[in-house]
Amino acid sequence: MGFWKRLFFGDHTKLEDRQPNDTKKEPKQPSSAKLSANIDYLMNEFNRTSDLKIRILKKGNAALLYFESLVDQEKVQEAIFKPIELGDVEDISNLPHSKETLNLEEAITTLLRGHAIYMEDGSRKISQFKVTSSFNRSPEEPANEKVVRGSHDGFVENMMININLIRKRIENRDLNVKYFKLGKKTNTNVAVIYLDGVADPEIVQQIETRMKDISADMIHSPGYVEEFIEDQTFSPFPQMLNTERPDRAVANLMEGRVAILTEGSPTTLIAPSTFFMFYQASDDYNMRWYTGTFVRLIRLASFIIAIGLPAFYIAVVGFHFEVIPDDLVIPVKSSINEIAYPPIMEAFVMVVIIELIREAGIRLPQPIGQTIGIVGGLVIGDAVVRAGLVSNLMVIVVALTAIASFVVPSNELSTTLRLLTFPLIILAGTLGFVGIVFGFLFILIHLSRLESFGVPYFSPVSPLRIKDLKDTFIRVPLYKMNERPKDSHAIQTEAVGPSREWKKREKTGKPQTIESGTNQTTGGDQSVSSDSSSE
Amino acid sequence: MKKLILVLSTLLLLTGCWDERQFKNIKLVLTLGYDQGENGGIIETVSIPTIQRSSEGPGPESVQVISTDAVTPRDARDKVDQSISNTFDPAKVKVVVIGEDLAKENIYPTLDEFYRNPNNNLNAHLALARGKAEDILNFNSQSPTRISDYISGILEGAVAATHATGENLQLVCAELIEPGEDFSIPMLKIDEEQSVIKFDGMGLFHEDHYTGIDIPADQTTLFMLMQGKKGRVARLTKKVSDKHENEQMNYVTVNVMNQKQKLKIKAEGETVSADLKVDLKVRVVEYPADHLAESATVKELNQKLSEILTKEAEEIIKIMQEANSDIWAIGRQVKAYHPEVHKKLDWIEAYPEIEITPNVDVEILQHGIIN
Amino acid sequence: MQTQIGVGILSLPYELHLKAKQDGWISLVIGAAILTIVLFVLWGIAKQFPEKDFFQINDVIFTKWPGRAISLFYVLYFMAVSVLIVLLFTRLISLWVLPNTPFWILAFLLIFVCLYLANAGLLIIARFYTMVSFLLLLLIVLTIYSLQEIHLMYLLPVGESGLGKIMSGVPEAMMSFLGFFVSLVFFSKVEGKSKDKLKIMLAAHLFVLVYYLFTVAVTYMFFSTEELRLVPEPLLYMLKSFELPIVARVDLFFVSIWVVSVATSFTTYIYMAGLGVKHIFNKKSSPIIHFILCLLIFVGATLIGYDMGKMNRFGEIIVGIGLGATVAFPFLMFPIVWLVKRMKGKGAGQA
Structure with a gap:
């Protein structure tokens, strides 16, 4: 970055070390030339914490300070003592890779970041060495966002x-x-x-x-x-x-x-x-676009199912059983005939049971979690129906709802959906279809009212932008998505230029005009270095 | 705002449900029967299936059939309610059977209740019962099907085989109310010998009552074709010769593949006449007498069939005029296209007198995989 | 942007067209034709004041106090229409879906949801409308489903009921387009050139007309002439008799979708009334105004309740006022606008 800036703007003056955070605003405490005063100040600031290691060097004329718990001892050896032992430099303060400061407050922050500082008596200069130890997990695929095809790495804690x-x-x-x-x-x-x-x-x-x-x-x-x-x-x-x-x-x-x-x-x-972003998964873009579209439509249908199905069922059973088609009437009737509770209670019981099973399954270690799933799902489900507490139709409905809510690629939205089921169930239980319609109306109005950083939340649908629907309900081939969606407010709209010109050329027989360098991949450093924490 | 939502939800929770009709607390009625009662009242018969729940799907089923005397259908419903647990609801009624005697009166009062309340099923089939509807509903068939399924199955079968129009309550309503347009309803009868319920022709209606005259069951297919209606299959079996000793050899059975019906109404002055042209493209499915290898035989057969069917059509028209049942809505069409003629005529009296000339034209297109 | 306008009062036309019997559709076309002229007049008015909304225009041309009085009258009119919508809505729901539910619950639900939407402001309302206009397509599809059972015969003979009767159906027909007045009120709030806006207005008008005409024609052809007399909501009745393979009682779904259209038109009226009040009393905060308005509407509607006789009388009054306010008044306004504009122009020229 800096290189480019220098190249393009000739911005040589700003060449200085940069830190993850601006230290300029922090309070300044000039270091004193007296080593003991400096050490005292630091000790006090750290409330004499026990893991602040102070190594007195040069017979008490210099000190190396670091947090035992934050630094890697080997790195300390490597970075600070080895050069001296090898005789490359005589003095620690002269080590070339040190960063110097005169500000004790800055020293404090660097210490907290896992650096070691070196001070000498008689000099205000504080040398800082980066010797941070970091414990990193490898960038494995996140468990909650698995894909079938596509990259299998994930963000880590660093x-x-x-x-x-x-x-x-x-x-x-x-x-x-x-x-x-x-x-x-x-x-x-x-x-x-x-x-x-x-x-x-x-x-x-x-x-x-x-x-x-x-x-x-x-x-x-x-x-x-x-x-x-x-x-x-x-x-x-x-x-x-x-x-x-x-x-x-x-x-x-x-x-x-x-x-x-x-x-x-x-x-x-x-x-x-936007709302529909929660329904996109990176998988979609690795499939044939037909399949991608199909999967996406299924996901969106799952939204309706997840929040509407139990409500719909309750409304039908409690209010409008006329809508059941003729051939289904008798089976439905027979299944709910001898259930003790009204359907709305049934639904609540079942939804809560499912949530219980889910919650219990998440917190427990994997083998037990599975057992919970089996005990909860199969045994309770079956027993509840046999006992006549809940009709088997309700079990189907609630189970379908739960599955539909898990289809959403985003866990956040999935929990939201399960939560939204409840008000709709209540509305359906009191007013039937009319209640559901009002519930949906309210949700839709709410969605159209919502904004995320000035961008309408329900974006390509409300406000309607037909162009953007091609990556919302369906997924058109990638070369057709030539514009960025408007909802991100991108200032540069074109995303994909004409990329399938070869097809036209094949027809007309014109040779390819090679634009210099644009399409060639610049051979980047492909090896993934695990030690990427260097600043 | 948030408080308001809270208040709203509690309100809804507290006030409860006004219109809840728990499905499980309702006795479903799938078949209804109406008969003429004493002193102008009616007898309503309902069949209520009750299914026991077993752990694996629906269990054994018991059917309760109740008949009550009452003044009006709605009154009858209240009376039935008094004798069953919970209340019954005809919202999913599949078949409405009307007794012959009741149908001879105006049927609209009986059906009014169906039209007036929103949650009734206007898709229900309508059928007449030879004799009493009560008997049909009480009929204990040997087949394990429910009586509602049984009857609606018969009726749907009749529609598929081009014996009956698929009249439901809604479709009848238009024809019931509109003057100059009549309809016919399938007639059911109990065959005691074989212990089955049978489709027994179409009962012809005039305005709002049953005329007592039927199109017999073996003529209904042609009757339907004359109306331009064809079910999935329309099969006609006709006797085309007397030559053969073996009776079976004298008959031909054809499947109608394609049919075209055209009714031309001529109205001049005070005379209305109509030409009915029915073109049938058929496939021979059974004809043991000949092998139809030569086109001359086919032609002959075409001619013969056309003649026979035209004659039969004339008979049907005669029956219809006798019953004063204006199935083709000729009256309404005269009103629509020749309003001045219609004004001059008293249609109810004029209809039996008008001249309707049928002309059935049969053409054999295929004769199966053998000649 | 405003295509949704006026579609709310869906069930109204059928009921009222019965005046002209099977020729009701002619009344509809005549009504629509008259309204097109009115639409041009409205456009003519609004074009003169591209920056101002309807209430501000009132201020300018009738001077401050009379203008405000007129604005107040319109606010009251809008509120009355809102009350009428609430009444029609609750009546239909109680007839078709929930016969025992108390009036106030249904009215409350409708008003509450619409209040939530109206408070969001015009931009959100417009966004929401464009979104739900897709539901109209669904309604049309449902209607198309019934095409299999229609008889063209029932529309004939044309003109049987006579010119007088056809004309008597015209006001009713026009009533069903009541929403067109919205275009005047919101004219300035919509971006775009006035020509384009006129195009949009006309397109919306045409769409509504075609939609109405389609439903009216279909229902007329489905029901026999005599039968139609018996059925106040023929469209619903027609759908009721169909059974789709998955669900029976299509009418229930139709009503459910219809609720959305009602909600949109109701919101429009609340918003318009709110705009007027805001202008008259120089207030800024619209949520409170809307809330008060809704409360008044709610009380007003509850006073009438399910009483059909009262409601019909109320409806007739509103129709009368509505014709005056939205059809006659613009014609009156137009020359005044023109005069005022000219005088102002001269005054400016002399000074």
């Missing part, structure tokens, strides 16, 4: 690796990363990533302002950030997309959206997001 994963996919100088330090006490690193020149600067600006407004002690997961910056916290619908998949994040960045990464969590927030 933000730097995550950014690395993104940058590997977008080799573009316009990819912009902005760091924030949120949480007054936890000082969590948060990164805002967007593609400059594609993302709407207004939205980026808005996200930044909202981020800066956060004043909380602790930001320990993206959920925190989400609730602080989203438009409508009282809406049941998630207004930011959560994903742990780099490819999904990248696809959204390319559409002109903004990704928000948090240190310590693999979950990335995507904003602005």
